[in-house]
Amino acid sequence: MHRVPHAARAEAVGDAVTETGRREFLLQTGRLLILSGAASAAWDAVVAGEPSRSPNYAVSEHWWAMVIDVEKCIGCGSCVRACKAENNVPLEPYYFRTWVERYIVDPEDPEHPIVDSPNGAYDGFPERSVKRANIKTFFVPKLCNHCSHSPCTQVCPVGATFESPDGVVLIDKERCLGCRYCVQACPYGCRFIDPRTSTADKCTLCYHRLTKGLLPACVEVCPVGARQIGNLKDPNDPMHEYLRTHKVQVLKPQMATGAKNYYNGLDGSVR
């Protein structure tokens, strides 16, 4: 578009020969650039080797999503303990890849719920008496939503965090600078800086287990089946039927993050 006034000006001064030469030059150079770009991309793929070292797992055949059933969660914290053990997450409080929140909501004032999560529910929840009779209270497990339009990956200045082709948001520990930009960008508070490596850390959906055909640790140990994982690219996956027959909701849909953790029975007071 921006070349049109340029050409018009050249014609106006009667320099048609030079203009034709320039146009040809631009076309030739463009063609060369496009071809060499494609060739270099192909070469990159060749020198990088076969991306999937696990022979039975094809990245292109998976698109992972999770269902979390709030109505089933008993707040036992098995998922939190399993996650820390499986992924070597620092045991100190405030470092969590997954945690469970307890909501205590006044049904007449859902805008101001009381939320607590003692040590992320690592030891479950202590007994807590609810004084008022007409109070609503429940547990909400939280973890990375593995958004398909994730704000955290968009802000990374070095390409160290990304959405994988199979729908998992991962961190490249070799490239991460620890600048904390992604920690701020996540609307769900799902990232932290690992104090041992000074790099960002988060739920990987137990990528090392998924690719071996195992369930994520939190899904494996959940005693009530409040967490389920599914491959949405598999038409026979029971998750399709579940999503069709249940009223599910993602967290903070107004953020347009493309979150893929579908909560069943989610109360409007949950943030």
Place this chain on the structure above:
Amino acid sequence: MSDRHDRAHLYRVAALFAVGLLLFFVARTFFIPKDFGVYGHYRAGALDDARARPIAYAGQAACVECHSDVGDLRKTSSHAHVSCETCHGPLAKHASGDDPAKPVRPDGRTTCTRCHLKSPSKPAAFPQIALHEHADEGPCIACHTPHAPKL
């Protein structure tokens, strides 16, 4: 004469620009990993890095492969859908035979109460125990059998 001088300073700038561009492309090949950009704006090898972690939880299938007696016992019980490692902890090394030590038996009281302690936040249908009304001390497993709870 003056015309040539006018061009010379342009050539010098052009040469500098060309050298700068060359240096940029040479430096780029050193700093950007070979597999960067195969799938997107990241290193494709990071997928393999994430995949390379060892597992800590063996998974239910691995447990019942050897402990089929307990697996059968649990099949019809209300704990049928509770994974072995929910109570027994991560035992991938035990399952693979890398750890010869006998796994520690889970505590017969705290393990139970983590799930079954009475709480208004829990779904009403879930079996819950108000400890101070039920049993102030002693292990739950003195009366209850965790693999096939009937009481």
